[in-house]
Each structure stands twice: as structure tokens, then as C-alpha cells.
Amino acid sequence: MKLRRSFARLGVCSAFALMLVGASLPMAMAGPGEWEVAKSASERGERICLPDPATLMQWEHRGKQCTRTIVTASLDRAEVHYTCVGGGFGTSRVEVLTSRSIKINTQGIADGLPFSYMIHARRVGACPAH
Numbered sequence: 001m002k003l004r005r006s007f008a009r010l011g012v013c014s015a016f017a018l019m020l021v022g023a024s025l026p027m028a029m030a031g032p033g034e035w036e037v038a039k040s041a042s043e044r045g046e047r048i049c050l051p052d053p054a055t056l057m058q059w060e061h062r063g064k065q066c067t068r069t070i071v072t073a074s075l076d077r078a079e080v081h082y083t084c085v086g087g088g089f090g091t092s093r094v095e096v097l098t099s100r101s102i103k104i105n106t107q108g109i110a111d112g113l114p115f116s117y118m119i120h121a122r123r124v125g126a127c128p129a130h
Contacts, residue, residue: 034127041103041120049127056102056121057092058082060110087112100124 032053038045055062057080066084073079076096083089090108097103100123107116 032127034124035121036124037119037121039117039119041101045120047124053123056104056119057094057106058084058090059092059104059106059119060090060108060115061088064088082108090115 032051033049034047035050035053035056036045036047037056037059050056054068057068058064058066061082061084064084064086066082066088068080068082071079071081071091077094079091079093081089081091088108088110090106090110092104092106095103102121103118104121105118107114109115
């Protein structure tokens, strides 16, 4: 059981690392879709359709063009530094909790001011059809 869980985490972390550098995702469950993002694992969060879940790594700067650098990556954790066009930057540490749930600690500068917080994100399914 532990070995299977380790392989599952390895697959999710590998998929997330691929996602961070812009490659296509081999795993649909860690890929694009509807994600629920909250400040706490126990609260209901904002649901958002993400064609590129790497946006979660730059949550404070979502919608901005940023370049990402993977600082470290392991079976269930990764640290990414990003810098955005027009200013702003951050460092995010992601922890894979399950194949559909991640925790991200992020900090940096946005609009000339510091930020630091944690978000919990879980993939809840495909994006709703409009």
C-alpha cells in the first residue's frame, strides 16, 4: 500500500513538474479542469476553470505572464520561483496531498507590496460546459 501511494505521488509530482515547465500533462487527474481554491482545507473555496493548473503556483499573479524556475522537486513536494512581466515575483512551495489535492505556500511581491499565505487546491472535475 505504501509503495503504491509513493508511486501515485511520484506520478502526480512528475506531472506537476512537467506542468510547471510548460510540457503537456500525461495525467488527466492532475491536469486542466475545474479546481476549488481555498485558504483552508476545510472551507469551500473559489471554483475556477484552469486550462493550465500551473497557474496555482503563481496564484497572486494569475492572469499575468510569468516565467517559472523549478528550484527543487521530490516525490511529493516542489519549490518554484517565478518572475512576472511588468513587475512582481514570488516563490511557491507545493505539497501533493493526494492525486487531486495540493497545498501551496506562496510569498513574494505583488503591486509593490509583500504577500505571504497558504492555499489549498483540489481538482473537482472537468470545466463546466457553457
